[in-house]
Amino acid sequence: MxxxxxxxxxxxxxxxxxxxxxxxxxxxxxxxxxxxxxxxxxxxxxxxxxxxxxxxxxxxxxxxxxxxxxxxxxxxxxxxxxxxxxxxxxxxxxxxxxxxxxxxxxxxxxxxxxxxxxxALSWLTPAMDGLFTDSAGARRRFVDRMALAIAPDHAQRVNALEAALRERGRLLEHGGDRSWLDAVEAQAADHGAAVAATRAQLILRLADELSALPPEPFARPALTYRPGGPTDETGLRAELARQRPRDRAAGRTLTGPQRDELEVVMASTRQPAASCSTGEQKAMLIAITLAHGILASAGRxxxxxxxxxxxxxxxxxxxxxxxxxxxxxxxxxxxxxxxxxxxxxxxxxxxxxxxxxxxxxx
Missing domain, CATH: 3.40.50.300 (P-loop containing nucleotide triphosphate hydrolases)
Known part of the structure; x- marks a missing residue:
């Protein structure tokens, strides 16, 4: 209980x-x-x-x-x-x-x-039925909520990353001091690497749990983590510095975990979840929820x-x-x-x- x-x-x-x-x-x-x-x-x-x-x-x-x-x-x-x-x-x-x-x-x-x-909290609501056809941001939020089961500090890391990227955006827009920009990008790379590592670990562990579940009566999904940029701290920091002109022109940071994607396909057919029937999508979502429940109940x-x-x-x-x-x-x-x-x-x-x-x- x-x-x-x-x-x-x-x-x-x-x-x-x-x-x-x-x-x-x-x-x-x-x-x-x-x-x-x-x-x-x-x-x-x-x-x-x-x-x-x-x-x-x-x-x-x-x-x-x-x-x-x-x-x-x-x-x-x-x-x-x-x-x-x-x-x-x-x-x-x-x-x-x-x-x-x-x-x-x-x-x-x-x-x-x-x-x-x-x-550890997990939930499944009717509003989530459209997860696979929703935005990448909705799927990232879904992954981040599940990630708390294996890393309780994950939400703090995500918030810190978002704060660093907002500050970087302001500095790029207003031509801020280069040394300060270096420092902010170092923070973003630190938190970003931790966020990416936790997301990748979660997807791997979910995949293991899903492989242990019977394929019927709930359709078994196959999950893939698609990073939005380098996942190591050094590589991410270097890419942020290299892409300053592009990101200044775009008005947002186009590299990093804020661009991550969760790819879901039906394991038996390799059909993308977004193209499956609503019944198949619901079955896959339930399977993910059940697999996550196993992870979430370990340790607390x-x-x-x-x-x-x-x-x-x-x-x-x-x-x-x-x-x-x-x-x-x-x-x-x-x-x-x-x-x-x-x-x-x-x-x-x-x-x-x-x-x-x-x-x-x-």
């Missing part, structure tokens, strides 16, 4: 919601708009980043009435290992600062990035959030999904509009009926 004693205050449509006595399988059932995905989103904010919807903080806070100012929100959960509470994680905002997210671990102030050291508590997944699978794939989730170490949270698709796990799951921003234990 990973999370227990979960509380939400003034988050989305939840004024005050508490979930206790959690299990390996946790089901949130209710009509569309009841607040099921809001609960998953709250859990996703117990890790670094902007959560599964990538929403602005001000949009997460409950407003008592249209036009009212957002109320400060708070999310908290106990982290449980082997039946013992090992930590209390919390994230919240304060009155008058709706755009500033604060974090506490065991009551002490902490950084959002540090949450990855305590808990992990949580897998699955939004409206079971209802869109045929009985064979649904049964196989539940079997793999049951064998995994990650705590699983799933949503659905009805209980019927979860009949196979109903007897072993903690179930809540969600309605109007409230929950009732079934």
């Amino acid at each position: 990973a999370l227990s004693k979960i509380s939400l205050e003034n988050f989305r449509n939840h004024a005050a919601t508490t979930l206790g006595e959690t299990a390996h399988f946790n089901l949130l059932v209710g009509e569309n708009g009841a607040g099921k995905t809001n609960l998953l989103e709250a859990l996703s904010l117990l890790g670094p980043g902007r959560g599964l919807r990538r929403a602005n903080l001000a949009d997460l806070a409950r407003r008592p009435a249209p036009g009212d100012d957002p109320l400060p929100f708070a999310i908290g959960a106990s982290l449980t290992e082997a039946g013992t509470v090992s930590a209390r994680l919390g994230t919240y905002t304060e009155a008058g600062q709706p755009g500033r997210r604060l974090v506490r671990v065991n009551g002490a102030p902490a950084s959002a990035a540090s949450l990855a050291e305590w808990l 508590p992990s949580v897998l959030l699955l939004d409206e997944v079971a209802a869109h699978l045929d009985p064979v794939r649904r049964t196989e999904l539940f079997r793999r989730l049951r064998e995994g170490r990650a705590q699983v949270w799933m949503t659905g509009t009805e209980l019927a698709p979860f009949a196979a796990i109903r007897g072993e799951a903690a179930i809540w009926r969600v309605s109007g921003g409230g929950v009732e234990r079934l």
